Amino acid sequence: MDKFLLDIFGSELIKDLIIPVPLFAFVIVFALYAVLAERKVSAFMQNRPGPNRAGGRTGILQPIVDAIKLLQKEMVLPERADKWLYWMAPFVVFTGTLLGFAIIPFSSIYVGVDLNIGLFYFFAITSISVVGMLIGGWSSNNKYSLYGSMRSVAQIVSYEIPTALAALNIVMLAGTLSMQKFCELQAGGIQNWFIFGGPGGLSKVILIPFLVIAALILFISTLAEANRTPFDLVEADSEIVAGVHLEYAGMQMVMFLFAEYAQMFAVSGIVVTLFLGGWQSPFGNAIPVLNTPWMQFAWFIGKGLFFVFVQIWLRWTLPRLRVDQLMQLCWKYLIPIALVCVFAVGLYLVL
Amino acid sequence: MNYSTVLFYIFALITIGSAVYLVTTKNIMYSAVALFISLFSIAVLYILLRADFIAITQIMVYVGGILILLLFGIMLTRKVTEVDITSNALNVIPSVIFAVGITAILIVIMLTTKWNIRAPLNNEVTVNQIGKMMLTGYLLPFEIASIVLLVALIGSAMYARKSKQ
Known part of the structure; x- marks a missing residue:
């Protein structure tokens, strides 16, 4: 990919500027249609039609209509807000999320940058959006916003630990941190995916229960990091109105929303890459047509969208946790269980 | 001129500029944000030096840990308890x-040292070497650092817990 673009444009600078463009386009289109998906899925679950005016019964043009409406809205500055920080916060949040996409491996021929410490980079870079949320909550000069941002910090900082521990299982098995390597190692069909023990002999069967649990922990804790229900205490609308988003309107609100939906796909991408084979086809090379680089895009995005659907599904099924329940779940259940998984996988690797 | 050289000068200027702003501004929240920008551009400088592991660790530790704690502390003291904190300059001279x-x-030092300059190697994997060194040659400092962290954890948990009286 790198070499190909370098051949076309003949300049390092232009090549480096071109590579993020598909990522950015994907994030924008995905975020627009994820909002529609959320509304449609919730409508289906509550037995009502949902958006059905723009673009026929499916509401397929609704995101475009929404975008035009939001673009026209006035950007409101609260009277006692801190002007500079208030303008800056949505962009910091969105940038932090978008930076995470740099290492998401969409296919064997396309990844933003194949860092050899990709996974570590992802965990580090998500903390930037936390800073954005803190700044946004503080500068709005509203106690509900402030509570929202304080909750977001407590939540995201604590849930980083089970996320990292669950991912550590796979890092130990694979012996790498590069996202492309994770995908390459899981070649050869569904039985070689890391959730089923990864490539290896028959003895890997004893690992399967631990890895399934680790995958569940990773999914739960990344759900909390993306601030989705049942962990959406940051914007709990029945308790603190809308948390950090409260004072924002128009395009700035859109930035927050885009960041949230983009984060949903990013964390799904991490779960898919680590446990479900990334861009590998579940049939391996038995059906070569299904494992070409372009089909790999479809596999990866399909698996990612499935997890996004599960996240939406959970949002409209589960009630929200209380703050103390949230902390209890993290520190008393997820972290010890994840530690047991790490010990089991470590023991297996030593023996 | 290579464009990474241009990037270096841009980010060096941002680092110094935000650091100067950090110490001169009166608003403590602005100081914290300037610190964020400064620490982040230092991470960019590490990347330009091809020390990608140190760069990510810089973001993880300083931006993800220390800076968020700082912001948290400022928010708790200023907006919740209505105490107005300004950062005045002390001991200027x-x-x-x-x-x-x-x-x-x-x-x-910069002018007198003989610098050993070599061309950068592409895609050096430094994580494996760092990991091996931590568990062989530098095991004792590594373990001592982890014990210090553990003690700090237990201590803070003890202070945070309500006393029985």
Whole structure:
């Protein structure tokens, strides 16, 4: 990919500027249609039609209509807000999320940058959006916003630990941190995916229960990091109105929303890459047509969208946790269980 | 001129500029945000030096840990308890002397050292080497650091817990 673009444009600078463009386009289109998906899925679950005016019964043009409406809205500055920080916060949040996409491996021929410490980079870079949320909550000069941002910090900082521990299982098995390597190692069909023990002999069967649990922990804790229900205490609308988003309107609100939906796909991408084979086809090379680089895009995005659907599904099924329940779940259940998984996988690797 | 050189100068300027703003501004929240920008552009400088592991660790530790704690502390003290904190300058003359002295020493060192310059190697995997060194040659410092962290954890948990009286 790198070499190909370098051949076309003949300049390092232009090549480096071109590579993020598909990522950015994907994030924008995905975020627009994820909002529609959320509304449609919730409508289906509550037995009502949902958006059905723009673009026929499916509401397929609704995101475009929404975008035009939001673009026209006035950007409101609260009277006692801190002007500079208030303008800056949505962009910091969105940038932090978008930076995470740099290492998401969409296919064997396309990844933003194949860092050899990709996974570590992802965990580090998500903390930037936390800073954005803190700044946004503080500068709005509203106690509900402030509570929202304080909750977001407590939540995201604590849930980083089970996320990292669950991912550590796979890092130990694979012996790498590069996202492309994770995908390459899981070649050869569904039985070689890391959730089923990864490539290896028959003895890997004893690992399967631990890895399934680790995958569940990773999914739960990344759900909390993306601030989705049942962990959406940051914007709990029945308790603190809308948390950090409260004072924002128009395009700035859109930035927050885009960041949230983009984060949903990013964390799904991490779960898919680590446990479900990334861009590998579940049939391996038995059906070569299904494992070409372009089909790999479809596999990866399909698996990612499935997890996004599960996240939406959970949002409209589960009630929200209380703050103390949230902390209890993290520190008393997820972290010890994840530690047991790490010990089991470590023991297996030593023996 | 290579465009990474241009990037270096841009981010070096941002680092110094935000650091100067950090110490001169009166608003403590602005100081924290300037610190964020400064720490982040230092991470960019590490990347330009091809030390990607250190760069990510810089973001993880300083931006993800220390800076968020700082912001959290400022928010708790200022908006919740209605105490207005301003960061006034104290001990201006000694600190200026100290800063000028350190700058002079650094410039002298920079000009007198013989630098070993070599072409950068592409895609060096440094994580494996760092991991091996931590568990072989530098095991004792590594373990001592982890014990210090554990003690700090237990201590903070003890202070945070309500006393029984």
